[in-house]
Amino acid sequence: MRDVTFGGANSVDNFVARPDGGVDWLLWGDEVAEVVASFWKTIDTVVMGRKTYEAARRQGQGGGYPGMTTYVFSRTLPQDEKGVTVVREDAGEFVRRLKQQDGSGICVMGGGELGRSLFEAGVIDRLGLNIHPVLLGAGIPLFHPMTRQIGLQLEECRRFANGCIYATYRVTY
């Protein structure tokens, strides 16, 4: 079965961006570049919500990712978005079916709203965090409130030279 991975770069208090979307606090480095590159090799599909898609498009990154099948969940976007497939049906059900098809890993891109739906549907298998040494206090959260409690199993915890912590978990529900 294909693994579905959710995560990203977050502050210690679990924000992925400032209230205005700002990510000036993000740190880059060889270690994270390596992690991202090797993760990217394990996937062939990206799923995202409409807001993440529109934000990427505003930054000139529309049209999905080269070599990846990209699905955008939206009930309002037109069907003929270039390079991506717009999905109108329930995200949890769709991803559940996707996992049963042949293929490599699936990456949940962007904010926590889609993440929440997929956690609640029980279809996310892995969590990957790049915890940055900063407190933002407010902003766009990585995790939105959920009605269920979910168990995790720590897989890996590494300290990067730039003060970030890279932690991956298997989701055990």
Next chain:
Amino acid sequence: MADRRIVVYIATSADGFIARKDGGIDWLDRPHPKGSYGMGEFFTSIDTILWGRRTFDEAVARGGVGGPGNFSAKTKNYVFTHTPPEKPVKGVEFVQEPVAAFASRLRAQPGKDIWIMGGGGVIASFLDAGEVDDFIIHVIPTFIGEGVPLIAPARRSVPLRLESSNAYEDGVVRLHYTARGVMSESRTTGRKRRRA
């Protein structure tokens, strides 16, 4: 003697909460690995505990201020509140003083380190007054879904310095950050940043 440090020593769920909405911490009830994440050493390093009123009241309701390690009578407890109880509580001083003034008074007294027990309101007040030296956060491998955030929300931007990290066999990750003084330092050294 070394300066007294004011330390937020706490556990959070992996989704960033220190308690359920109703204050519940049942999800912290889990077997500890041998050594209990170094808790014993931490408890001997402090002689003072700072509480928010709600956290304090919940601890009392659960069966005492003692809490983990059952502190000796030598431990000084301060509870921040706008409405102190009419009857005094043994071993507890209720504080209405502004945080900055209180903190510098406490730092000027000789003693061991100072533990901010929480909750999120008291942590936020000390953080925003620049009075938190250390965060020692134990990330529990569980999402509780919703609850009380580690720090009461407000726009802020506080750079931290990662001092150490430990991953334990039960999946708990212990992160030690320093906060006080990191701001001015990062300003002068201009840490390398990149927009993703």
